[in-house]
Amino acid sequence: MAAKITACFTFLKEALILPTLNPKLFAPVLLFFAVTAFLDPLVHVVFVQPLGDGMASRLTEINNTDPSSAEYGKLVEKFMETEEMKQVGKRMLRITIAQFTVGPALGLVKQILALFAASTTYSGDRYSLAGLLSELVSGRISLKGPSITIAVVGALDFAGAVLAALRYHVIGGRSGVLSVQGLVSLLAHLASLCFTVIALVGVAASVADSRKCRGVRALRQAWRLVTRVRRKEGLVLVLVAYLGPTVVAPLHRFALGYSKSSVAARDACE
Structure with a gap:
């Protein structure tokens, strides 16, 4: 074990x-x-x-x-x-x-x-x-393969944002389906995390083999790697994608607060 x-x-x-x-x-x-x-x-x-x-x-x-x-x-x-x-x-x-x-x-x-x-x-x-x-x-070093894959990922991200807006419009205002809304939101969040990992692996695959692995083919290859060949590593990548921003966010807020206080102190001195 x-x-x-x-x-x-x-x-x-x-x-x-x-x-x-x-x-x-x-x-x-x-x-x-x-x-x-x-x-x-x-x-x-x-x-x-x-x-x-x-x-x-x-x-x-x-x-x-x-x-x-x-x-x-x-x-x-x-x-x-x-x-x-x-x-x-x-x-x-x-x-x-x-x-x-x-x-x-x-x-x-x-x-x-x-x-x-x-x-x-x-x-x-x-x-x-x-x-x-x-x-x-x-x-x-060719940029064509990664560029195509990044463009496909961007299009899918946009489609996901449109679907999220439609989901909010359909069930967001209904108080009687609160449990359904929560379940759908949870599933959407998990799908977003998984897609983040698939997209990252897909673009990385395009970088490693830009001629044969690009676009949708790269994402299919990434899906196969994460879900079949390297399941445990895929799970760890999902956890990292979720926990990484959680750890970095407080540092970002601290830096932003410090910069604001510095500017305010400078303006006070002037």
């Missing part, structure tokens, strides 16, 4: 020690991941929050004014028609567009870097980050 458990977790041990086999590649990759992880909170604290605070102060001033007074109408008109408010709206629109374009692009870059760094290191190559990027840009 102990031998089976040890064998089940061996691949996790190998994954954890893999970066130590090629530190000249994984060190800058992990640094890139760390920097990009703070981009969204940084944008919120530096750009979004000051705009929101300015609007909140204007709204507070309006709410504290008697609606029947002439001053109230002037404040509302000033709030709606000033050039400053138009600029705030334009800035918020630009920030939102940037978040919806740059965010997914960075996510794609991080996924490709992580998978190719792991794949090439595991196969015995010892690229630097510049060397790996050069191989990818020149086409000597």
